[in-house]
Amino acid sequence: MERLAGKVMLLSGWPRIALAVFAGAIGALALPPFGVFATLFLSFTLLVWLVDGSTGNPGGGIASRLRSAFAIGWLFGFGYFVANLWWLGNALLVDAEEFAWAIPLAVLGVPAYLAIFYGLATALARAFWSDGVGRLAALGAAFGVAEWLRSFVLTGFPWNAVGYGAMPVPLMMQSDAVLGIFGVSALAVFVFSAPALLGTVKGKVIGLTAAVLLAAAHVGFGAWRLNVADEKLTVGDGKKTTIRIVQPLIDQAQKLDDTNRAEIFEEHLRLTSAPLTSGETRPDIVVWPETSVPFILTENPDALARIAEVLEEGQVLVTGAVRSENAGAGVAPRYYNSIYVIDSDGQIISAADKVHLVPYGEYVPYESVLASLGITEAIAMPGGFTAASSRSLLTLPGGALLYPLICYEAIFPNEIGNDVERTSALLNVTNDGWFGATPGPYQHFQQARLRAVENGLFLIRGANTGISAVIDPFGRVVRGLGYNQKGVIDATISSAKVANWSNNSRQWYFWLVVALMSVIAVASRLSFKSHAN
Structure with missing residues (x-):
């Protein structure tokens, strides 16, 4: 595995670009209607090794490394979102004579935009990168924050967050009640990235053990919760x-x-x-x-x-x-x-x-700004909806x-x-x-x-x-x-309901997960730098 990891890290040019896009695209099989969540282990293992190789230009310093990591994350995200959102173009075929021209914007433009969040995640993680388990924690925390940002920036579009791939069946959905989709996404990225440790010298035992324990807790909590489901329907x-x-x-x-x-x-x-x-x-x-x-x-x-x-x-x-x-x-x-x-x-x-x-489906966001720039044809939308306050x-x-x-x-x-x-x-x-x-x-x-x-x-x-x-x-x-x-x-x-965690609690637990993973990432980074010196 170390030899394979080395080959991935040393890739350059088109092979490196193609592998990054492939790594993201194969992960889309974890989502419905396929639900093959194991593909995400391959996706994130390759992503870690590719970020390992994001050294940037010789002498370019931290900025060059971050740009290189952003590019890998963006390519990964582009592959992921094209593979799981290509069907957006189908909506434009309903009235193809009017909207077929916009199919490339839906099929390629939307994924290109969403991929920016994954690029930012890999760049942020790269700033705290180390040679052991800490880099997995950095990647998990960064992806959790990226998915959270994706839920509201420019009106938000959190479709197909990574965490959904870790919850294909009710047995594996119960963690969502505690951590929410963003917390689950952060921990899922850590677990799915764990096989990357097999290709490096340090952190194998502790990292793989942590990943196995998290996966077991995820499934075990689901099994326990479903087992006592009828007893917990006590409110109301x-x-x-x-x-x-x-x-x-x-x-x-x-x-x-x-x-x-x-x-x-x-x-x-x-x-x-x-x-x-x-x-x-x-x-x-x-x-x-x-x-x-x-x-x-x-x-x-x-x-x-x-x-x-x-x-x-x-x-x-x-x-x-x-x-x-x-x-x-x-x-x-x-x-x-x-x-x-x-x-x-x-x-x-x-x-x-x-x-x-739905932006551009039910209304045009920032219509007055676009109109002031002279962009009127593209924003013409008779009969659009008004949002409730x-x-x-x-x-x-x-x-x-x-x-x-x-x-x-x-x-x-x-x-x-x-x-x-x-x-x-x-x-x-x-x-x-x-x-x-x-x-x-x-x-x-x-x-x-x-x-x-x-x-x-x-x-x-x-x-x-x-x-x-x-x-x-x-x-x-x-x-x-x-x-x-x-x-x-x-x-x-x-009308009976489960005595559940509130949305505010889930947000607090999400940030707690991000904080703990960030502490691990920073501590590993400091240890890595001290040993390097």
């Missing part, structure tokens, strides 16, 4: 509620065709009144996916009347819809990506608007509350506020039809189910083309419907 009154989730499987191109509106609406109503499945009782709540209603409900009283006809007495419909708001005389109305709660009398009794919109909870008859997460809001763990503790369940409605038959829907589904684990609540997830499911507070699928299937899910959830 345990009231049972039956849910029906409608998965209508409406093709995205069809949704964009105005002539299909009535047909689409009636298809949702037909599935709503379909016979019960799996021996469940009559549903209390029916859930339709994001933007299911193909027109402005408040302007169509006949549509509300049709909903009232289909719903039985006491049932409610929770549906994604577009909400309009009059902005005043002579001003175009504002539109919101929203969720309505509609009772069996056809009355809208609660609503919530999307807070975190704050998140509203959905109130059901009887006073129960749902915490709404519309579409990709479910990938932002730190945006779920403390008011989630007052709710009975999380609700995620989405339309992943834009993604097509790609890894996108599977990746989105995994990230959403981790929010259930973190918050100790059931997750009700309705997706137009899938994956729809009811997820329990431990990330287990109670009942689901796969991608590209039409039908309904009937399942019962409990």
